[in-house]
Amino acid sequence: MTVLIGAGVLVCLLSAAGAVRARTVLDRLHFLTPVTSVGTPLIAIGLAVHAGWHLATALLLLCAAVMLPAGPVLASATGRVAHRATR
Amino acid sequence: MTLLLGAGLVLLVGALAPAVYLGLRGDALERLVGLQLSGALLVPTMLVLTYGYDQTSYLIVPLVLAVLSFAGVLVFLRLLGNRP
Numbered sequence: 001m002t003v004l005i006g007a008g009v010l011v012c013l014l015s016a017a018g019a020v021r022a023r024t025v026l027d028r029l030h031f032l033t034p035v036t037s038v039g040t041p042l043i044a045i046g047l048a049v050h051a052g053w054h055l056a057t058a059l060l061l062l063c064a065a066v067m068l069p070a071g072p073v074l075a076s077a078t079g080r081v082a083h084r085a086t087r
Numbered sequence: 088m089t090l091l092l093g094a095g096l097v098l099l100v101g102a103l104a105p106a107v108y109l110g111l112r113g114d115a116l117e118r119l120v121g122l123q124l125s126g127a128l129l130v131p132t133m134l135v136l137t138y139g140y141d142q143t144s145y146l147i148v149p150l151v152l153a154v155l156s157f158a159g160v161l162v163f164l165r166l167l168g169n170r171p
Contacts, residue, residue, distance in 0.1 A: 002090065005135070009094050009102075012128055016102035019109060019124055028109070028120050035127040043131045047138050050091075056143035060134060063150045067130055070157040074123055077161065081168045082116055 004046030011039035025082040029075045036071025040064050091139035098132040119163055126156030 011034050019031040044064035048057045106128050110121025133149040 005091070005094055008131065009097055009135075012098055012102045012131060016105040016124065016128065019120075020105045025116050025120055028117070032120065032123055032127060035124065035131075040127070040131045040134075043134055047091075047134060051138065051143075054143070056146055059143075059146045059150060063130065063134060063146065063153055066150065066153045066157075067127070070153065071127060074157065074160050074164075077164050078116070078120060078123070081164050084168065085116060 001046050001050040004042050004049065008039045008042030008046060011035070011042065015039065026079060029079055029082070032075050032078075033071040036067045040067045089139055091135050095132055095136040095139050098128065098135060102128045103132060115167055119160065119167065122163070123156075123160050126152065126160070130156075 015031040015034045019028050022028040022031065041064045044060050047060055051057055051060075103125060106121055106124040108121070110118050110125055112118070113121075130149045130153050133152065134146070137143060137145045137149070
């Protein structure tokens with residue numbers, strides 16, 4: 001549980017640091033997806049292991065399941081608008 | 088302070104603060120990326136804090152935030168994409 005949550009927190013921290021360091025919008029978008037597709041599911045699975053199986057655990061995993069496809073979809077939509085703006 | 092509250096504090100200070108900073112500077116599209124990152128980071132932060140305070144009834148808040156943040160950013164993208 002500690003390892004999973006720690007790894008998720010680390011992914012979130014590194015992504016935020018990378019996004020601040022990136023110069024352009026398209027570079028910055030690369031750091032959005034790890035938060036939603038790796039960091040949040042890791043933290044949710046770690047919390048599910050910590051809490052055990054309850055109704056609240058299903059809600060927690062649903063939260064991660066909603067976040068999982070949202071990041072890549074938003075990144076691709078934002079990338080399209082950014083590409084059109086820079087053209 | 089428990090481990091989960093500590094993780095929540097680390098996420099708030101180390102990840103959410105830089106994301107909010109990104110949302111405050113640059114042009115509209117750069118600020119929107121900051122908003123996306125803030126929304127994406129606020130969800131795991133709330134999950135950790137919910138279990139840190141042992142109040143699982145609060146879990147509906149990050150779930151609603153995840154859905155509304157996704158829809159809200161799509162609306163902003165549509166508005167920004169139609170700009171001349």
